[in-house]
Amino acid sequence: MFHAASSLVPSPRSLRSQKDQQHRSPDRRAKQRDAFFDNAKYLAIVLVAVAHAWEPLKGDSRVLQAAYMLVYAFHMPAFIVVSGFFSRGFDGSPGRLKRLVTGVVVPYVVFETAYPLFKTYVDGVPQDISLLDPYFLTWFLCALFIWRLTTPLWKLVRHPLPLALGIAMLASVTPAIGDDLDLQRVLQFLPFFVLGLTLRPEHFRLVRRRAVRIAAVPVFACALAFSWWAVERMNGAWFYHRDSAQELGAPWWVGPVMQLALFGSSLLLTACFLSWVPGRTMWFTTLGAGTLCGYLLHGFLIKGADYRGWFDHPALHRPLGEIAVSAAVAVAVTLLCTAPVRRVFRCVMEPRMDWAFRADPVRVAREREREPEQEKEKEREKEKVSA
Incomplete structure (x- = not known):
């Protein structure tokens, strides 16, 4: 929900000049990846995949519905904040624009075409292909493209975060925006990206203090309890940020209020989540560079199982079945982030495309x-x- 060519956000490098990085050897650059951000990306992508697997199962379990609501409150905001943090260097230069096209636009076009074809083949129901209406999880690539293009503007204005919050609040009361390019999500999630642009490394060090890690325990416990209470009292679609207040059956003024409330609660949970992310190199640290593969490919597993009706099996709607599905999906998305899978799909996720650009x-x-x-x-x- 996190170098867009090999993952959902730029590779975390030490904060040195671009000129110095160009002269370093690949081995030297690889050693300077920040394990904390790679760990955060991997753990977030696992949460994204597991939550997608919970969606067809959660109807029979209030506990699972509460866990689903809790995860959806922070997993994409955390991903987007980190995306914004590593987008600070985007300046609209030819090199940056080329990387934006090859690392974001090309995968979007490929998978926005592949998912409808997959549904047509597996489900047997013809599905239209539309590059203007993001399918399932491709909305994030579309949003990342738009956010990155506007980065120079956010770096220019005096108060970027309040302005982004104002835009998100206005979007929540504007049903006429429609579904093109999933602009509701683009605008309503915008404050998290802009917040990432304004953060500095010391801000992440603050949330990784021992006191914050300890405080995160009761915060998450209270959030889970509130989610359990809210399951029967709140429309969970608010966490998707894809509809206006009117489309969710609420008065227009509820939209701005919910935007502020969700931004505050999501930001708190994101800070708690990041406080628990290990800062040292772990067995899964290197997988953080492959989150684009994990993100885009796990959807075929989830949707394929859904189209085939596998989630309808009664055994999967019991606690042990739900745990088994969660574990299986976590293992699957982990394998999809590995280097062999990245090499196979490099032609569509990291294409060189020198032939398409002027020198x-x-x-x-x-x-x-x-x-x-x-x-x-x-x-x-x-x-x-x-x-």
Whole structure:
């Protein structure tokens, strides 16, 4: 819900200049990934997949409905905050735009086409293909594309977060926005992305203190209890952020109030979640670089099982069955984040596409300037060898 080419958010690097990073070797860059953010991305993607598996099962269990509501309150906000944090360097330069196209637009087009075709094949019901109406989980790629394009604007204005909150509140009372590009979600989740843009590394260090980790225990306990109470009293669709207040059958003024309430509660739970994320290298740390695969591919497993009616089996609607499904989906999404799977799908998730872009004239000029120096260096090396 987190370098968009190999994961849902940019690869966490140490905060050095872009020029320095270009001159580092791949091994050196790999060592400078921040284990905390890779761990956070992996754990968040597991929560996303497990929550998707709970959706067809939760109707028979109030506890599962409460857990589902709790997870939906923070898993995508956490993903989006981290996405915003690592989007701070986006400046609209040719290199950044190229990466945005290859890492976000291309996977969106591919999977926005693949999911309807998959439903047509498995379910036997013809499904229209529309690039304007995101299907299932592809909305996040569409939203990330729009958010990234607007990043220079948010870095320019004086008070970006209040402005983003105002836009989200207005969106919640505007049913005329419609479903194109899932703009309701884009606008209602916008404050979390803008918040990420305004954060600094020390803010994440604050939530990782021992006192915060301890305080997160009663916070989550109270949140779970409130979710259990709210199951029969609150429309869970509020957590999807895809409808206006009027579309959810509420008075228009409820929309802005719910936006503020959900933003505050989601932000609190996100901070608690991040406080529990390990900061050291774990067995799953390297999987954080493959969250794009895990995110986009697990939907085929969930939807395939749903189309085939596997979730209707009575055994899966009992506590042990629900636990078994959760564990199976967690293992599946873990395998989908591994390096072999990433290599197989690199052609659609990390395409080079040099043929589609013009060469950057500034980069070409710099390379030409370096050529004489490189030739001189080679001559010096030859002289040393001959000596």
